[in-house]
Amino acid sequence: DGKWIVYDVHTPPERSAGSELEQEPRFLPNGTPGTFVGSHLLLSDTQGNGVSEICPAKGNCWRASWSPDSSRVAFYSDADGIPQIWMYDLKLKASKKISAAKIKAKLWLGDEAYWCSDGKKVFVPLAPSITRKTEAPSAAVGPKDSGIQIYSSGKESSEPAKSEPVQDYTEFFLSENNATLASIDVASGMVKEIVPSTTEPRPSCLTLSPSGKWIVYLSVYRLNDPASTKAFYDLAIVPAEGGPVHVIAKDLEVNDNDYYTLAYRWRPSHDQLVYYKNARLWWLDLNEKAAEPKQIAAELGDVAPFPILFTRDGNRLIIGTQPVDRKDYSGFWPSSLAIFSLETNTIHRMQFDPSLQYDQVLTSSKNIAWEPAENEFGSIWRNSESGEKSIFRNNLESGKGTTSKKELGHFQSIGAAGQDTMFVAYEDAATPPDIYQINHNLQRQKRISNIEPRFDNVRLGSVERFQTEIKEKDGKKITAQTAVILPTGTKKGDKLPTLVFHYAGLPLSRSADRFLAGSPASVPISVFVTRGYAALLTDLMIGPEGVPGNPAQEMVDLLLPQVNRAAELGYTDINRVGLIGQSYGGYSTAAIITKTNLFRAAVAISGVYDLPGTYAWMLNGLTPHINWSEQGQGRMGTHPWKDLTRYIENSPYYQADKIQTPLLLIHGGNDDTSPVQDAEKMFVALQRLNKTAQLAVYDKEGHTINTWSLEKAVDATQRILDFLARYIPVKS
Incomplete structure (x- = not known):
């Protein structure tokens, strides 16, 4: 209400x-x-x-x-x-x-409870009666409880009863996502199973149709190709009181931006839904006796996976069009929008300035766009040059948009209270995350929450942005965006000691939208800026995943011009620059300093350093770095036996003799993403070559410092500060 x-x-x-x-x-x-x-x-x-x-x-x-x-x-x-x-x-x-039944809770959005229209029942995912391990299962086969693991390949795997594919993630995905779909009577707590967990396709997350007659669910996702990083699931429907399951669509690709909540939408007040498959939109009307999916808005050609939103009256769809791959691990995004009328089958195409990138449409609920005035909706677009966000009022009839306000912060829609008011979670570099009321002119009016009062007294200096024009090897010019976070009381021209943050493939400059600029290396940037370091947030948009590349050199070619530009503009003392990164950024840090001696110190957190050696790393019988190397971030495009030279040239471990920069390696002893042995090998290589290095391994800790135990996270943070102080001192 x-x-x-x-x-x-x-x-x-x-x-x-x-x-x-x-x-x-x-x-x-x-x-x-x-x-x-x-x-x-x-x-x-x-x-x-x-x-x-x-x-x-x-x-x-x-x-x-x-x-x-x-x-x-x-x-x-x-x-x-x-x-x-x-x-x-x-x-x-x-x-x-309400009930003693055990909920099958997920890591991802989409597992929430759904109320029936009269409020007497809720529909939920329950834990299966079949107990599965919550860790990735071993693919090995051996005598039961013998402590022996046997792996088979080639002719040795000819007996199916004795072996399974090493790359089979099926059991792991089922253990984390498979559920029994059930209704629970709110008054009595009585449970009724609607779709048992063993039903095919295996159920995971559900929604309820507007009338309450139907459940639609997405199956547990799977890898159709073991060598690919793309996951798929099926869309199925079943009567809410129970009955046969009917598969609506197979092989919908999972969207990395949100695993379970972007695949389809219910039309308000109608048992009709729209879903996305193969860059097209499909429609299913459950009011028809022999309901079959049909394509809609075909004239648009390829559409983006989002937004797909209904207007308040349910008669029009707001659709993302002209999809583009931003090459930042987030898949395809729209570069424009269109309005499709369900009543007349007509389309209004909207056009936006090419310098603007889509951010979001403001929503009153998961399925419905917020309309601050009759025939209007709000959308947010980011200027690719300045980073500034424009909030538009878009006309549903004409397709035209007018700028209502410009911001530099991060918005997340929460819900609306009619046309006049909606609520968002908002934050920017100087504003802690809280809930705000915005009016029909899309202006922030009132802070509703005060989640962490202590943040009210924490401030950094200014956040500034600049661009660097970079000429690539093929002669093509690109423009890189960089954000600078300055300590309080400093300004452009002060030539400060600078810590460079980076993560190849991500536009890290966008972290400046977050309060205190976030924690892009898993340690808060504020830790360094409040101690006198400027923070440089760089964009390293290197080549695409799955294509043979030379990421080490590509990173250097994009990073150094941005650092030099910061020095030219007076932000950075070029003789006091450090480098820090975590995960792929940890790998990148070590790789970059094999190519340049610019940095006075470097900190690599939770990285991999020996690409051919890590390729076949086995964790609980699975080999995650095969996909990572060939199709993912590793950007090798093939296996080491086909292109060993490329693997070695891009491995800091094999290029350790070229490193002159003091390097601090930090790693969790129980990191199940990047094996700690890689950090140990990297250190031993540097130690043997008499290079300046330190390795800190934190027992029983995982991949990211900000999830470690407080004592060890503080120790790691202080260790980084001490290391930087030795090689990049801050003048008093």
Whole structure:
């Protein structure tokens, strides 16, 4: 009814030695996703007059879902030991458990509860009765409980009963996502299974049709090609009271921006849905007796996977068009929008300035665009040169848009209270993340929440941006964007000691949209800027994944011009520059300093350094770096036996003799993304060559410092600061 907001706040737990959180689990033994440990839900009126905790006194709670009459909130909590569904009653101001059934909670959005229209039942994913391991299973086969693992290949794998493909992720995906779809009576807690977990296609996440007659679900995703990084799932439908499952569409590609919530949309007040497949839109009308999908808006040609949103009356679709691959690991994005009328089958194409990049359409709910005025909707576009965001009021009839406001921050739609008001989560470099009310002119009017009051007194200096024109080897000129975060009291021209942040393939300059510029190397940038370092956030848009490349040299060719430009503009003292990166950025850091001696110190966190050696790394019987090397970030395009020279030339380990920059290597001992052995090998190589280096391995920690135990995260951060102070001192 637009009077209340429920939002979740996450307070990271202190992970103590010997606890179940010690080793950064994906799931706790009870089935709670590790990402929700420390999460709780708060209720506020939309005037910001008061905040209430709606969770039980203990445990974690997450995934709020309003009842149709806005009098109750369903949510998940493990207060009684396992994830279960609970309900908060606004009149009683109290929470209670609805059912003892165990919820199959997911790491990703899309597993929330769905209320039926009369509010008497909720539809949820339940944990299967078949117990599966929550870790990636071993593909080895051996005598039961013998401690022996046997792997087979070629002729040795001719007996199917004795071996499975090493690259088969099926069991792992099922263990994390497979669910029984069920309804639960809110009053009695009685459970009715609708789709058992063993049904094909294997169910994962559901939604309920507007009438409540139908459940549509997405299956557990899978890799159709073991050598590919692309995942797929099927879309299926079943009567809400139970019955045969009908597959609507097979092999919908999973979108990396949001695994489960972008695939399809229900039309408001109609049992009709639209879904995206193979760059086309398809329509299914469940009111027809022999309903079969049909293509719509075919005249648009290829469309983007998002946005696909209905107008408030449900009679028009807002569609992303002219898809482009931004080559930043986020897949295809729209470069324009179109309006498609479901009543007349007509299309209005919208045009935007080519310098603008699509960010989002403001939404009143998951399926519906917010309309601040009759026949208008709001959209946000980023200027590719300045980073500034323009908020447009777009006319649904003419397709024309007018700029309402310009911002440099990050928006996330929460919901609307009619045409006049909607609510967003907003943050920028100087503004901590909170919920704000915006009016029909798309202006921020009032802060509703104050999630972390201590942030009100934390500030950095100015955030500035510049561009660098870079000439590539083929003669083509490109423009790189760079953001500079300055310490308080400093300005352009002060020539500051500078720490360069980078992550090849990502436009890292966009991190400047986040409060205190975020943590792009898994350590808050504010740690360094408040100690006198300028932070340079660079864009390294190197060649595409899956294509043979030379990433080490490509990174250097894009990075050095940006650093030199920062020095020319007076931001940076070129003689006091450091380099830092995490994960692929850790690899990149070590790779870059094999090609240049510009940097006075470098910090590589959680990287891989021996590409051919890591290629065949086996984790629980799976070999994740085969895909990573051939089709993913590694950009080798093939296996080492076909192009060993390329692997070696791009491996810092084999180029260690060229490194002159002091290097700090930091790694978690239980990193299941980048093996710690790579950091150890890299250090030993530098040690043998008498290079200046330090290795810090943190036992039982994982891939990212900001998820480590507090004690070790603080130690790693202080170690980085001490290392930088020795080689890049900040003048008093």
